[in-house]
Amino acid sequence: MFFSAGICTLFLSAAANAQYQMVKEYIGDNFFDNWNFYNNIDDLTHGDVFYAGFQLASQAKLAFVNDAGNAIMKVDNSSTVTFGNKRNSIRIVSQDQYTVGSLWIVDMLHVPYGCSVWPAWWTSATDWPSGGEIDIFEGVNQMTMNQMSLHTAPGCVHSNTSLQTSTLINSTDCSATANDNSGCTTTDPSLASYGAGFAADGGGMFVTEFATDGISIWFFNRSSIPDSLQGNASTVDTSKLGTPVANWASEGCDITEFFDPQQLIFDITLCGDYAGNTAVFQETCTGVCYDDFVVGPDPSIYDNAYFEVKSVRAYGLPGELTVISSSGAHRSAEIGGMFTLLACAIIGYVFAL
Numbered sequence: 016m017f018f019s020a021g022i023c024t025l026f027l028s029a030a031a032n033a034q035y036q037m038v039k040e041y042i043g044d045n046f047f048d049n050w051n052f053y054n055n056i057d058d059l060t061h062g063d064v065f066y067a068g069f070q071l072a073s074q075a076k077l078a079f080v081n082d083a084g085n086a087i088m089k090v091d092n093s094s095t096v097t098f099g100n101k102r103n104s105i106r107i108v109s110q111d112q113y114t115v116g117s118l119w120i121v122d123m124l125h126v127p128y129g130c131s132v133w134p135a136w137w138t139s140a141t142d143w144p145s146g147g148e149i150d151i152f153e154g155v156n157q158m159t160m161n162q163m164s165l166h167t168a169p170g171c172v173h174s175n176t177s178l179q180t181s182t183l184i185n186s187t188d189c190s191a192t193a194n195d196n197s198g199c200t201t202t203d204p205s206l207a208s209y210g211a212g213f214a215a216d217g218g219g220m221f222v223t224e225f226a227t228d229g230i231s232i233w234f235f236n237r238s239s240i241p242d243s244l245q246g247n248a249s250t251v252d253t254s255k256l257g258t259p260v261a262n263w264a265s266e267g268c269d270i271t272e273f274f275d276p277q278q279l280i281f282d283i284t285l286c287g288d289y290a291g292n293t294a295v296f297q298e299t300c301t302g303v304c305y306d307d308f309v310v311g312p313d314p315s316i317y318d319n320a321y322f323e324v325k326s327v328r329a330y331g332l333p334g335e336l337t338v339i340s341s342s343g344a345h346r347s348a349e350i351g352g353m354f355t356l357l358a359c360a361i362i363g364y365v366f367a368l
């Protein structure tokens with residue numbers, strides 16, 4: 016009895032350390048099923064867009080599934096917008112929330128880029144900044160590298176940067192009240208992590224681990240995606256993925272203290288607080304962000320302002336609560352948990368014999 020209980024504990028804790036099980040998949044014709052479309056102007060980052068509601072997004076083909084079965088989310092690149100008005104774009108938020116102990120993988124072929132364009136793939140708690148924000152993929156204008164950040168309440172810092180491959184540390188205080196809310200930011204040195212370089216390489220995968228011992232982001236360009244993540248990976252072992260490009264360890268930031276369950280978000284805004292900041296804009300573009308681009312005479316400047324997403328997959332730890340659905344129901348990686356318990360029971364039984 017004692018012996019089998021020991022094995023069982025070992026087995027369960029080993030499984031809980033790194034082995035994530037798929038809990039939810041956003042893919043193909045059903046990709047857009049479980050998201051809320053913002054249906055308002057960008058009142059969050061003051062960009063010059065109107066984030067379409069579901070109907071407008073579908074009618075104007077700003078959000079749709081293409082012939083290849085991939086989700087497209089884009090800025091309107093067919094209309095001329097008159098001065099004083101906003102250009103249509105997309106912001107979608109997952110209806111489900113994911114707890115600490117989740118992993119999210121996005122596989123993308125193309126990300127939005129170009130002067131005035133500011134896209135992000137990120138997560139946020141409903142209470143901001145107290146519940147935390149994780150920016151997995153973000154860039155502005157004609158930048159060539161992805162930047163990753165956390166935004167939190169005061170007290171969370173990027174203290175140990177030896178657990179990530181990137182040495183491009185822009186800032187280490189994650190507090191939304193520090194450094195004009197620029198967050199604690201790390202830049203990916205890979206020129207395939209953003210913009211034209213990302214598209215030319217066939218895109219890639221961003222893997223985000225939201226764990227009690229830290230938050231980690233891996234970026235794999237198309238040709239370096241590990242075999243274990245190819246196809247429909249129903250389980251993911253993060254200990255096999257190598258060192259992440261960015262890592263915020265719990266030593267400097269108690270994840271369970273600074274982060275509540277997160278919703279997944281895609282958005283593309285134009286200009287606004289960051290891309291439209293004159294100094295930032297002039298680093299990679301010339302002219303005036305709103306006047307020369309958003310309401311400029313040629314909407315085809317936005318031909319590259321789109322996401323093409325093959326899939327988003329969410330994972331959780333076996334037996335643990337991972338998903339809080341909008342209806343209030345809770346879901347965990349139950350199947351995996353049940354298998355683990357069953358295997359455990361069998362092992363226990365064999366040892367008891």
Ligand SMILES: *[C@@H]1O[C@H](CO)[C@@H](O)[C@H](O)[C@H]1NC(C)=O
Nearest residue numbers: 174175176177178264266267
């Ligand atoms: C950072 O993490 C590494 C690896 O876990 C560890 O050896 C090192 O002591 C840590 N540094 C600090 C300052 O905590």
Ligand SMILES: *[C@@H]1O[C@H](CO)[C@@H](O)[C@H](O)[C@H]1NC(C)=O
Nearest residue numbers: 160162183184185200201202
């Ligand atoms: C972060 O640092 C990198 C490398 O120095 C730089 O290229 C990038 O522009 C910086 N990002 C920000 C937001 O300052």
Ligand SMILES: *[C@@H]1O[C@H](CO)[C@@H](O)[C@H](O)[C@H]1NC(C)=O
Nearest residue numbers: 205206207216236237238239
């Ligand atoms: C893709 O990633 C691999 C492994 O990090 C690297 O050797 C290769 O140069 C990258 N390709 C591009 C286009 O950046």
Ligand SMILES: *[C@@H]1O[C@H](CO)[C@@H](O)[C@H](O)[C@H]1NC(C)=O
Nearest residue numbers: 037040042043247248249250
């Ligand atoms: C991927 O696997 C999950 C179970 O692991 C399954 O529910 C889902 O339908 C699969 N998706 C595809 C596209 O095959």
Ligand SMILES: *[C@@H]1O[C@H](CO)[C@@H](O)[C@H](O)[C@H]1NC(C)=O
Nearest residue numbers: 092093315317318319320321
């Ligand atoms: C808009 O952008 C898409 C994607 O790049 C492109 O296929 C299309 O031809 C562009 N122009 C219009 C008018 O939609």
